[in-house]
Amino acid sequence: MVRCPDFVRSSRDEIDDQLRLVQLAELAAPTEETVRCLCSGKRTGMNKAREVLASFKARFGTGASVYRAPGRVNLIGEHTDYNEGFVLPSAIGFSCWVGIAPRNDRKLALYSGNLGEGREADLDDLENRGSGHWSDYPIGVAWALQEAGYRLRGADLYISGDVPLGAGLSSSAAIEVSTGYALLSVAGHAIDRTKLALLCQRAENEFVGMRCGIMDQFVSCHGRAGHALMIDCRSLEYRLLRLPPQLRLVICNTMVKHKLQAGGEYNVRRAECEEAVRKLSAALPQIRSLRDVTLEQLTQNRNLLSDTLYRRCRHIISENKRVQDVAELFEEGQVDGLRVLMAASHESMRDDYEISCRELDVMVEIAGRQRGVYGARMTGGGFGGCTINFVDAEHAGEFQSRVSAEYEAAIGLPPDVYICEASQGAELVETAAENLPKVTR
Ligand code: GLA
Numbered sequence: 001m002v003r004c005p006d007f008v009r010s011s012r013d014e015i016d017d018q019l020r021l022v023q024l025a026e027l028a029a030p031t032e033e034t035v036r037c038l039c040s041g042k043r044t045g046m047n048k049a050r051e052v053l054a055s056f057k058a059r060f061g062t063g064a065s066v067y068r069a070p071g072r073v074n075l076i077g078e079h080t081d082y083n084e085g086f087v088l089p090s091a092i093g094f095s096c097w098v099g100i101a102p103r104n105d106r107k108l109a110l111y112s113g114n115l116g117e118g119r120e121a122d123l124d125d126l127e128n129r130g131s132g133h134w135s136d137y138p139i140g141v142a143w144a145l146q147e148a149g150y151r152l153r154g155a156d157l158y159i160s161g162d163v164p165l166g167a168g169l170s171s172s173a174a175i176e177v178s179t180g181y182a183l184l185s186v187a188g189h190a191i192d193r194t195k196l197a198l199l200c201q202r203a204e205n206e207f208v209g210m211r212c213g214i215m216d217q218f219v220s221c222h223g224r225a226g227h228a229l230m231i232d233c234r235s236l237e238y239r240l241l242r243l244p245p246q247l248r249l250v251i252c253n254t255m256v257k258h259k260l261q262a263g264g265e266y267n268v269r270r271a272e273c274e275e276a277v278r279k280l281s282a283a284l285p286q287i288r289s290l291r292d293v294t295l296e297q298l299t300q301n302r303n304l305l306s307d308t309l310y311r312r313c314r315h316i317i318s319e320n321k322r323v324q325d326v327a328e329l330f331e332e333g334q335v336d337g338l339r340v341l342m343a344a345s346h347e348s349m350r351d352d353y354e355i356s357c358r359e360l361d362v363m364v365e366i367a368g369r370q371r372g373v374y375g376a377r378m379t380g381g382g383f384g385g386c387t388i389n390f391v392d393a394e395h396a397g398e399f400q401s402r403v404s405a406e407y408e409a410a411i412g413l414p415p416d417v418y419i420c421e422a423s424q425g426a427e428l429v430e431t432a433a434e435n436l437p438k439v440t441r
Helices: 005-028 032-037 046-060 136-147 171-186 193-208 215-222 259-280 295-300 307-331 338-352 358-368 393-411
Strands: 065-076 086-102 107-112 117-122 155-161 227-232 238-242 247-257 373-379 384-392 416-420 427-430
Touching: 046 065, 046 086, 046 107, 046 155, 046 427, 065 171, 065 215, 065 247, 065 307, 065 338, 065 373, 065 384, 086 171, 086 215, 086 247, 086 307, 086 416, 107 136, 117 136, 136 171, 136 193, 155 171, 171 193, 171 215, 193 215, 215 227, 227 307, 238 307, 247 358, 247 393, 259 307, 295 307, 307 338, 338 358, 338 373, 358 373, 358 384, 358 393, 384 393, 393 416
Parallel strands: 107 155
Antiparallel strands: 065 086, 065 427, 086 155, 086 227, 107 117, 227 238, 247 384, 247 416, 373 384
């Protein structure tokens, strides 16, 4: 099926907009609990599960099981996943929760707690592409699971999330994985987490129309508290790396998303990488992706590429090496070399891959001046969204207030700054009376 990715992707932005308005309204009147625990993951679990259960009962009149899947922050390794390279993300304490109970027919009755809106779908008559509605994510996952041969069961679903939208923290992976986990469980299927991640990626690639890599869904499935995941996006093997205990992952949200660029440029970058591989193959027939090319080979074959393609390749190849270097530092419990690697990653995205923007550059520059910072860079797809900062636990509070004030003075917008800990991947939070089978790790 041939589709126009830009069109479909801009529908995704519209979905984000609808949902973001609701989140902003919630954030405008935060409770003490929200402020205290916003990103530490401590608000997750029982409180939220109880809230979802109560809302489920009010809506559908029965008990439910509750599943949760987190958003993520990528520590380093940007746009390397779809080049079969390496990435190093952590799951974070913002999540999507799904309350679910089986029905006796073949319908999915979906209700978004964020939007206060419902949608129904017939499992025997699912479309094979989205329509730019928020329900594209859960319905796309149902579609991908059934396409892969999992016969699903009709169910009522209540969906509610707190992953900031349009911020590059993978609210879409969180809704996909939590829904997929819930739908499989209620239909009595066991599935391993890597397979679940791949099917959620397929839903996003083919149903929503965003040609994302595997990173977001993978870490939402496999994330571990206190750890980063070093993922080999070719073999899908991963290593859990314990984060140095004195480090806090501080995420600074620029509060901007340059939609026109973010809308189409992601897929354009991906197409550029594919074109570069085709061109380089003339001299390097053994390569399958940029993962297989060394910097030396790239330099030797520069004449095969335009300047733009050359710089795109240089980012991917050098970024893969930086991921491995950061992983090595974490393995040794070191933090000292982080600053240089994070700065090089940011510069490479700004100058070679051209996915940064003024707000991200200013945020990184401000962060670099603060005490207790071990490194800062933009994170996620680019053109706005967030930066990731490694900050000494002792200085994290001071970092938060200073960066907020300095960014607002420079850009004229108050940013959100979240002090995070790496958290656990998808899980069953609450089981309904009948004991449902679980997804295996
Ligand atoms: C988005 C995509 C990921 C990855 C990042 C960039 O988050 O969903 O697959 O490509 O951008 O690293």
